[in-house]
Amino acid sequence: MTTSAVKFFEEFATPRDVPALADVRGSYRFDVTGVGTWVLHIECGKVSATAGASEADIVFKGDEADVVGVLEGKKHMLTTFMQGRFGAAGNLLKLPAFFGGLRAAGGLKAAAQAAKEGVS
């Protein structure tokens, strides 16, 4: 079954430009409960995703709706976390720029789409 998380991360199977994350560098792993694990690799505005568990700077854990909601910019990362819906462990210094960029761009997919269409 193709879930929203699977679809979301598959869109980044090939690297995509996300200019809003130009200042971000790191690997971000998402353990999506009952669905799977992906790692987002971000290098100065280039974002790609690989399936499966591997080492990462920071590891997030949460349900599909919460993980996708945060990545799409529809949920606030910190309050989702504070509600106990979203775990984060690892190098927390990698967090602010990543989620700040996500929020500023209106979500990862929207930002990638905007970049593809040449919208700044």
Add this chain to the structure above:
Amino acid sequence: MSSTISILEGSTFVVSDRVGDIEASPDEPLGLFAFDTRFLSRWVLTLDGKRPTVLSTDDLAYFRAQFFLAPSGGNVYVNSPISIMRKRAVGDGFHEDLTIFNSGPKAVDIEVRIEAAADFADLFEVKDALKKKGDLYHRLEGRRLVLGYKRERFVRETWVTVSAEVSAMDEKSISFRAHIPAHGEWTTCLDVVTAIDGALGRADAPLTKTKYGHGDIDARPNGLPSLQKWTDQAPDLRTSWDPMKLTYTKSLVDLAALRVYPSLYPNESLPAAGLPWFMAVFGRDSVITSLQALPFASELAETTLKLLAMRQGTVLDSFRDEEPGKILHEARWGELTAFEERPHSPYFGSADVTPLWLILLDEYERWTGDEGLVRRLEKHARAALRWIDDFGDRDGDGYVEYATRNEETGLVNQCWKDSWDSICFADGSLASLPRATCEIQGYVYDAKRRCARLAREIWGDQALADRLDSEATSLRRRFNDDFWVPERGGYFALALDGKKRKVDAMTSNMGHLLWSGIADPDKADKCVKHLMSDRMFTGWGIRTLAEGEGSYNPIGYHVGTVWPHDTAFVAWGLRRYGYREHAARLAYAMFEAANCFQHRLPEAFAGYSRESTRFPVEYPTACSPQAWATGAPLVMLRVMLGLVPVLDRLFVDPAVPAQIEQIELLNIRGRWGTVDAFGRGRVSLPMQKSLVGGVDGRPLTPEQVVHR
């Protein structure tokens, strides 16, 4: 004497009565608090069903206290052979050693009982008496009582674990049957853990034990130097005037106590705002306190700068009053914030913090020479500068003004005087929104001047430097016209209101204009006359609002009280403009006031005249310790010694009151290595309060004093 005892460690604190008990009520905010949540609302000790009475109480260190008690019901003719000692240390909950002594010749059997309850109130609920939306529960696990609260997946638990044999336990209490032999004792440890599964950075390591255990007496700041080392690293103050020495020592210890350890930098610290309501990161408080503490503990400024930069605003978010480049106002972790019933995740409702952060960045480099941090934060500084022009100035009139976009839970006043009635006209009527308060324009002026220097000397951007200098010059020229009130001898208006009318209340804010250097010298001179007049100077400090103004109230939070940090800014500004004697007078008065408050200045005290009260009168709900009040004596020391960092040297130009005889501040660390500053008491302070007139030394221009 205070009726409560407060001990704290990071953002965890316990407020109890003098017996050590906790009985929370809407008007008694007692409890064990962590992460902005009350984890214990009841903690009451009884012996054979009766509550003991207090013999003495000591808060031995900021994180521990001990309570000596005796059974109640005795009288002067009957001495009980029983006495009780409670030793408590706070950190990730608290550890308590309870010992009962029997001094009598016969063994005794006593039923010892601890009543415990937790309401898990968010700090905002404590203040506003709101009803909980989740469910309370409990578990009994051997010698552990677990009190819990759950709302969806938001879970908070209090684990109470005891070491002694338990005779009975239920959801409200733990009981012991203590058999104490003649001349013997009975003891138990009580561990109270504030258990949070998944506190930031601890998703894989839930908090399950208290920081301190049985017999711990030394503070262990997270990865930081011990309290002893902290005080040892600060400059050594030597003076024959004991009140100054005692206040200085108390300030250093309170600064250490008020440190919080941010999740992003767990082995560093920055100042929280104050106990009890504000043990959290507040942008304004952390920046101002770090500024005050720069000559004494510059590491606070480094963490403050970094943390606030990392959490700088990135989007337009009306709920949080967030805008790109804006520096945060307040960050909270409680339930109401988690469920977005309050906007503090974080909240950005401050219009002054962003320029103040820029000022701190420059001042930090002047003291430490840490160009690396200034380079690393260049992008954030540029974003902050853009915020000033693009968002702070909402209507393009060249001034930063504020009005919340969150009308339900946002702050009405987004300046340091943030109470509802603080921004008013001389007749007492409230100013309309948006409000451009004068001190914010001063901060913007100073921030642009300082960032021009950083751009020129460190960022290598001459064009930016020129633009910022030009903007600052223009702002100063316009400000001195637009905010000047020529009536009543001339002074600066408190603000421009939403209709661009001058809000003509006479306030202490004009002292901040001297500190920032935006005031023209001739206008500064007129302001000094007002500030040192009987209407504003109580003899202890500067009133927030001049006596006789429409809203004046000596116990009005921002409309007549004296705030030590505010007076310190006034003194700092006086010094900047060359009013050395006036600055020395304020500094001396503030140390005298501190002497009346057991050497710990409160957040604010009443604005009654010294002549009428002879001692400073407490403000009823003032925070204490409060960070920027703790920093005020440090500024006053700096002011009296005339410490100004210039390139790789520290200039010392003392103006010390004759009453103090001598001040030696040794081992002042900075980009110069370490230097000592000496000042002899040569400034004669007249007995009368007003010093205006007959002052030697002409005012310096702001450029002469600070901007190099």
